[in-house]
Amino acid sequence: MPVEELEDRVIIIDPTDSTNKATILKYGATIISWENQSQEKLWVSSGASLDGSKPVRGGIPLVFPIFGKQKSSTHPTFKLPQHGFVRNSNWEFLGQVSENPITVQFGLGPENIDPNSLKLWGDGNYDFTLILTISLSKDKLITSIDVENNGNESFEFNWLFHTYFKIPDITDTLVNNLIDQQCFDQLLNEQYIEKAPAISFHEEFDRIYKNVHFDKIIQIIELGKVLFNITRKNLPDAVVWNPWIKKSGGMADFKPKDGWKNMLCVEPGNVGSMIELRSGEKWSGAQELTIGGEIKIQANIY
Numbered sequence: 001m002p003v004e005e006l007e008d009r010v011i012i013i014d015p016t017d018s019t020n021k022a023t024i025l026k027y028g029a030t031i032i033s034w035e036n037q038s039q040e041k042l043w044v045s046s047g048a049s050l051d052g053s054k055p056v057r058g059g060i061p062l063v064f065p066i067f068g069k070q071k072s073s074t075h076p077t078f079k080l081p082q083h084g085f086v087r088n089s090n091w092e093f094l095g096q097v098s099e100n101p102i103t104v105q106f107g108l109g110p111e112n113i114d115p116n117s118l119k120l121w122g123d124g125n126y127d128f129t130l131i132l133t134i135s136l137s138k139d140k141l142i143t144s145i146d147v148e149n150n151g152n153e154s155f156e157f158n159w160l161f162h163t164y165f166k167i168p169d170i171t172d173t174l175v176n177n178l179i180d181q182q183c184f185d186q187l188l189n190e191q192y193i194e195k196a197p198a199i200s201f202h203e204e205f206d207r208i209y210k211n212v213h214f215d216k217i218i219q220i221i222e223l224g225k226v227l228f229n230i231t232r233k234n235l236p237d238a239v240v241w242n243p244w245i246k247k248s249g250g251m252a253d254f255k256p257k258d259g260w261k262n263m264l265c266v267e268p269g270n271v272g273s274m275i276e277l278r279s280g281e282k283w284s285g286a287q288e289l290t291i292g293g294e295i296k297i298q299a300n301i302y
């Protein structure tokens, strides 16, 4: 059976190789496991709540309609909690849409969201449909999102796939192809141009890389070996985050305590600015994750 639906989750299996599978929690439509040749590729905290009581610390949580917290008190997203409400809403499993590659969909609309949470966005006046499509094949996981405005009012939103990659050791890890990219450092509260030929990690790291050219493949490399390639469709920005020792120590659901050594978030999204969607309009974006291959150094693409 390539798709198995349980009460709280859906498991999908590559029909060509049963050692490739993914598990999606209905809560948040959070992908909590991606096994490739029986090896786990996503980091999930051993202290993560999987019972729907809080967003999952790990896997691929979904961020909408606000990334972080809105600073402008007049914006309709101002009252929303950090990263919005879809990572803590129960999505509807819509079923399988293709056998090979195995592809499934989840949907979310106002009817699936707790009314108190819904009111925090534009006083609950927006009507929308989100469709998440997840496709798994050999060495590849694709997640795509479609957003549609079904209401009469326009709305503005951010989207982000908050992907937690599992890595052997953060101190041996590099992230490639972000040189000369404009970035906003969330720790320094400063904007500058990234000058590192490849990013390395030796302390807390929290940067938003903006308008990264769509031809650029962001690679996570460990000791000369490509672990992951991240490509994006219509998602111009990428957040790179590792909480390191102190910040992870302050998160009750972050376990084991030295788990920061084995995780790195590279999060494709549209967060440098907001997307405006008028009544009846649709927007979509996707991240494509592939395993392995050659190191590809891309100089500037103009």
Ligand SMILES: O=P(O)(O)OC[C@H]1O[C@@H](O)[C@H](O)[C@@H](O)[C@@H]1O
Binding pocket: 082, 083, 162, 186, 206, 207, 239, 241, 267
């Ligand atoms: O603790 P949360 O809400 O899941 O957020 C985790 C992190 O998410 C990242 O995307 C942000 O850049 C960080 O600033 C933030 O700390």
